[in-house]
Amino acid sequence: MGHAMEWLGLHFITELPESGQVILNCIHDPFLVLLAYLVACAGSFATLDMAERVAHAENAASRRLWRWVGAGCLAGGIWAMHFIGMLAFQAPVNVHYLLPITLVSLLIALLTSWLAMHTLSRPALNFWQCLKASIWIGLGIATMHYVGMSALRSQAVVYYQPTMFALSILVAIAASLAALLLASYLRNGVGMFHQLLKYGASLVLGTGIISMHFTGMAAFNLVLPSGSLLTQPGENNHLQLGLTVAVMTLLIIGSCISAALADKKLQHKEHDLQRVNSLLSQLDQARMSLQQVAHFDPLTNLTNRRGFNQLFAEKLIEKTHAGGMLAVLFLDIDHFKRINDSLGHDAGDELLKVLASHIKGSVRSHEDVVARFGGDEFCMLINLNDREEARHMAQRIMQKMKEPIELAGRRMVMTTSIGISLFPDDGKTCDELLKNADLALYQSKGSGRNGLNFFSANLKARATLELQLEEELRNALREDTGLMLYYQPIYDLKTGEVSKLEALIRWQHPVHGFLAPDRFIPIAEANGLITELDNWVLRKACIDLAELSHQGCEALKIAVNCSPLSLAREELAGQIEQALRSTGVAPQRLELEVTENALMGNIADTLVQLRQIRALGVSLSIDDFGTGYSSLAYLKRLPLNTLKIDRSFIQDIPKSTQDMEIVQAIIAMAHTLHLEVVTEGVETFEQYQFLECHGCDFVQGYLLSRPVPLVELLPVLNEINQRKHTYTLTSLSLVHGTSALM
Incomplete structure (x- = not known):
């Protein structure tokens, strides 16, 4: 042999062998090579999947479990690939493997794979960390490979080419680095594209792993010592064994991937459940908040x-x-x-x-x-x-x-x-x-x-009656039944004739009989009916005035009461104009009576309203003067025509000197303001003489006549006007009496 050397128990050859030694020509079974590649790709895919599970696991125990499962899948994939790759190796000599050494190589693969999974379980990985870890992992894979190779036993001696040997280690490190970088990149993705990337990465990593194996096999030579007889290999069951190992490995890896998928779905369900629980908790809080809002007053925090x-x-x-x-x-x-x-x-x-x-x-x-x-x-x-x-x-x-x-x-x-x-x-x-x-x-x-x-029970009875009266008053207004106007003459002291009438509403109730205004006006005011009632009185008075004109009373004026609530409405002037136009009555023949409290309620708005009414030509009278809180400063600014002294000031005349002085003062003040004066409630001849003596313009009261309906009015007017010269007012008083009701 040329130059041979031994390092760590491995034999290296640098030159061709001398004569007498034969390098055996070895081949690989292509089917088993393809099967080894498939196992390598499956192991790579499982590793990427387990790295993803480790990254998404929520507690330390779960991360630890999936780290070990991933290490097992990677180790199984690499080792099974190596084992099947060795079974694919076919030499023209009888070859067998020692089981203990083969199992040691499996242990090395497991430790190396655990190191890989441990590295991938870090939250963040930079390139230098990946490079450092890949050197150790690559060396571990190479060690597993060459330990597994050392289990081979045959007649021939195993020698390695140093260049290819070194290259196989570099390929192992490169494949490890690629695996770490890809797994680190892919462990946080989702969706179909991410899954396709994972499949592609598995093929790349499978190629890297099998490349390392066959680079190592390329460095491997079987040399038959000189003088040895070549023993032909016997029948072997490498194909069957390779298929068995592949199927078992793929089943284990597939089970692990299925378990990871099931765990992923379970974790998603747990997340969904947590989200549902969180939403339920939020809904519960919202319900409690709504209950708080629904049952408590936000300002005072008292119950609502x-x-x-x-x-x-x-x-x-x-x-x-x-x-x-x-x-x-x-x-x-x-x-x-x-x-x-x-x-x-x-x-x-x-x-x-x-x-x-x-x-x-x-x-x-x-x-x-x-x-x-x-x-x-x-x-x-x-x-x-x-x-x-x-x-x-x-x-x-x-x-x-x-x-x-x-x-x-x-x-x-x-x-x-x-x-x-x-x-x-x-x-x-x-x-x-x-x-x-x-x-x-x-x-x-x-x-x-x-x-x-x-x-008390009588409160309820009164409230029930008022409610009933309110409902019946609405019906009376809607159907125009039961309500009627009575007229009380107003006598002009200068001409000695009746020149005005005051329209007074009455209600002929079907059950309670004849009702005076004080019985139902407060109900109308309290329930928003007063404006409708005032409008009814206005229209009816204009209709009656037109009727009186046909009967020869063209000069008569009618005074109509206006409640404070009606006076506050902007539509009042328009309603008056409409009533006059529809009946053809001249505006000068209508007088509107308003109480002084109504006038003083909102003086600025009242002034605008009164000027609009005066612009129509309608006269204005201040009613019940002396019972409110009139300001003379305002009174002189109001566009009034007439001032009506309340009956309370006249009833004790001539007995009350104080009342006589007050009435004299009011008459004098009204004339100073260029207002005509009407005194109501005149019942005795003495009161009449006093008022005539002190310059009062008009009188109204039982002395002249009680209020009468329109059908009875003309005879009363004729009688009062005819008696001006032929009868004294004393006899007039006796005829009409003071027993008539207002």
């Missing part, structure tokens, strides 16, 4: 109406079964609107918070419920032993309210009106008790506020 009703229903069930009393206290802050109007809504909200804490601080225990129903309405539900406890609670709240409150730089004291209903005396249901407490509250507000009232 919905929450109160729920608690109320529970309490009623409890008290119905166990017995006992409950009180419902309805509270309304007196004149709260003035705070919002003057200081603004922010100040109003701050005040409500303070008042809510006052009310909350008045309750005795956590069992008592305090709720805010909205605006300045509060409601309380308290447990009772007797009726007086509810009174004491209400008085305690009213007392607490009297504590001064600092707000917007002011010290103010608020008061409250309270209505109380009791279970079981005043009702058995939530609705009934709340409604009855509200009726009692309405009574407290009607009695001057800053007070308390218990519900």
Whole structure:
């Protein structure tokens, strides 16, 4: 032999052998080579898959498990490829392998694969880390290969070519580096393209692994020593063994890949489940938040109406079964609107918070419920032993309210009106008790506020009657039945004739009979019917005025009352114009009577409205003068024609000197402002003489005539006008009497 050397137990040859030694010509079975390549690709794919599982595993135990599974797949793939590759090796000499050494090579493959998986399990890998690890892994694979080769036994001696030997190690390192870089890149991807990349990378890595093996085999030579007889190889079962190893390896690798896939799906399901749980948790929190919003008032943090009703229903069930009393206290802050109007809504909200804490601080225990129903309405539900406890609670709240409150730089004291209903005396249901407490509250507000009232049966009867009257009044207006106008003459002291009529509404109710205005006007005002009612009166008065014109009374004027709520409406001037145009009545024959409180309510808007009405040619009269709070400064600016002195100033004349002086002063003041004066409620001749003596322009009252319907009007007018010269007013008074109702 030429130059031979031995290193680490391996024989290297650098030159051709001398005569007498034969280098055996060896070949490989192509089918088994292809099978080895397939196993190498399967092992590579499994390694990439396991690297991905390690990267996505959520706990240390799971990462450790998949690291070992990946190491097993890689080791199995490399070692099975090597084993099948060796079985593919065919030499013209009898060859066999030592099993212990073959198993040692498997152990080396496993350790090397574990090192590869350990490297891949790092969160982030840079190139230099990959290079360093690939050197160790490549050396490990080469070691496995050459240890496996050393298990070969035959007549021939094994020699290696140093160049090819070194090249095989470099190929092993390069394949390892490619595997680490590809696995590191592919472990975080998703989708179809990522999967195709993984398949492609598996083929590349399989090529790298088998290249290393066959580079090592290219360095491998079998040399038959001189003088040896060539023993022909016997029958072998390499093909069958190779197929068995391949199938077993592929089955194991396939099972691992299936397990990884199943684990991936399971993890996705767990993620989905966690997401669902998270969403359920969020929904639960949202539901609790909504429940908080649904059952609590955001401003005062007290229970709201919905929450109160729920608690109320529970309490009623409890008290119905166990017995006992409950009180419902309805509270309304007196004149709260003035705070919002003057200081603004922010100040109003701050005040409500303070008042809510006052009310909350008045309750005795956590069992008592305090709720805010909205605006300045509060409601309380308290447990009772007797009726007086509810009174004491209400008085305690009213007392607490009297504590001064600092707000917007002011010290103010608020008061409250309270209505109380009791279970079981005043009702058995939530609705009934709340409604009855509200009726009692309405009574407290009607009695001057800053007070308390218990519900009583007559309150309910009155409320029921008012509700019924409201419904019937709507029907009367809609169907134009039952309502009628009565007219009271207004006598002109200068001409000695009736020059005006005041239109006064009456209602012929089918059950309650003849109703005066004071019985149904407040109901109309409280329920939004007053503007419709005023409009009905206006239209009817114009129709009647047109009828009077046909009967020869072309000079008569009619005075129509206008409520404060109607005066506040911009449409009023348009409605007056429409009523006049549709009936053909001259505007100068219509006079609108407005109370002084209505005039002074919103003086700027009122002035605009009155000027529009005056522009039509309609006269304006200030009614019930002296009962409100007129300002003379404003009074002189208003486009008025007439001032009507209220009956309260005339009824005690001539007995009351003070009233006589007031009436004289009003007449003098009105004439100074160029206003004509009407005095209503004139019932005696003495009153008439006094007013005539002091310059009053017109008188109206029972002395002349009671209010009469249109059909009875003409005879009354004729009688008054004819008696001007033929009868004294004293006899006129006796004829018409003072017993007629207004």
